[in-house]
Amino acid sequence: QQQVKQSPQSLIVQKGGISIINCAYENTAFDYFPWYQQFPGKGPALLIAIRPDVSEKKEGRFTISFNKSAKQFSLHIMDSQPGDSATYFCAASIRGATNKLIFGTGTLLAVQP
Amino acid sequence: DAGITQSPRHKVTETGTPVTLRCHQTENHRYMYWYRQDPGHGLRLIHYSYGVKDTDKGEVSDGYSVSRSKTEDFLLTLESATSSQTSVYFCAISEGLADTQYFGPGTRLTVL
Numbered sequence: 001q002q003q004v005k006q007s008p009q010s011l012i013v014q015k016g017g018i019s020i021i022n023c024a025y026e027n028t029a030f031d032y033f034p035w036y037q038q039f040p041g042k043g044p045a046l047l048i049a050i051r052p053d054v055s056e057k058k059e060g061r062f063t064i065s066f067n068k069s070a071k072q073f074s075l076h077i078m079d080s081q082p083g084d085s086a087t088y089f090c091a092a093s094i095r096g097a098t099n100k101l102i103f104g105t106g107t108l109l110a111v112q113p
Numbered sequence: 114d115a116g117i118t119q120s121p122r123h124k125v126t127e128t129g130t131p132v133t134l135r136c137h138q139t140e141n142h143r144y145m146y147w148y149r150q151d152p153g154h155g156l157r158l159i160h161y162s163y164g165v166k167d168t169d170k171g172e173v174s175d176g177y178s179v180s181r182s183k184t185e186d187f188l189l190t191l192e193s194a195t196s197s198q199t200s201v202y203f204c205a206i207s208e209g210l211a212d213t214q215y216f217g218p219g220t221r222l223t224v225l
Contacts, residue, residue: 009153034213043117043203043216044156089155093211101207101214105155 004092006104013111019077021107023090026071030092034101035064035075038087047088048075080111116140117217119204125223132191134220136204138184145187146205146214147171147179149198156203162187163210194224 005024013019023033034049050057050064050073057064063076077084090104116139126132136145146161148171158171160179168179176198178190191198201221205214 032211036216041219043205043219045216046213049213095209095211100158100161100210101212103156105153 004090004102004104006090006107008107009105010108011110013077013080013109015080015082015111015113017080017111019075019080019084019109019111021075021088021090021109022072023074023092023104024070024072025092027092027094028071029094032093032095033064033066033073034091035062036089036091036103038089038106040086044087044089077109080109082111082113085109085111117204117206117215119202119217119220121220122218123221125225126194127225128195129193132194132222132224134189134202134204134222136187136189136217138187138204138206140206140215141184142206142208142215143184144207144210144212145181146207147177147187147189148203148205149173149200150203150219151200159189159202191222194222196224198222199224 007022035047036044037047038044048059048062052068061078066073088107091101093101118137120135147159148156157173159177162168162181180188201219203219204217207214
């Protein structure tokens with residue numbers, strides 16, 4: 001119940017296309033869903049996060065879509081650019097609880113020019 | 114990197130030698146974590162700390178020990194390094210256990 005399943009493992013997108021990464025969870029108590037972006041040779045960095053009281057959150061070209069009934073959330077990168085090439089991790093937790101942030105296994109995104 | 118430094122950034126060592134990695138934070142966050150990152154495995158939690166002298170095991174703690182004598186420092190020790198411990202090690206911090214974690218720049222460890 002504590003797992004967060006992320007797909008696909010890797011993704012190749014053409015410049016200008018839409019990149020979509022999906023995550024699914026089982027624990028309905030999760031109420032915080034951050035996405036991390038990691039460039040080669042760097043540590044993961046918080047990209048965008050959402051709470052389940054909204055179905056979508058947008059920051060620039062990055063959008064999180066949240067489907068509470070399906071227990072799924074996804075990251076959409078619009079107008080993907082070569083500079084977006086990185087590894088993306090989804091995560092989930094229960095804010096204020098004693099459970100740790102649970103990470104997905106990551107998606108390696110390559111945006112081809 | 115949110116006031117987190119790791120040292121050393123790169124290390125090559127031989128099988129059987131002890132290795133200590135250091136994480137230092139200037140954010141005064143209560144929680145500190147050590148992860149290892151390997152291709153195909155994502156981020157795997159080794160140990161974490163919820164205060165000075167308070168630590169707990171993660172999912173891949175065998176062969177590793179940790180210590181936290183000050184709020185700002187969290188040490189990861191490989192008592193006798195093995196080739197399977199070749200990896201990139203990341204330290205992270207957070208205010209609360211379920212809160213956003215902020216990561217350091219990583220340490221690339223190679224055990225020959």
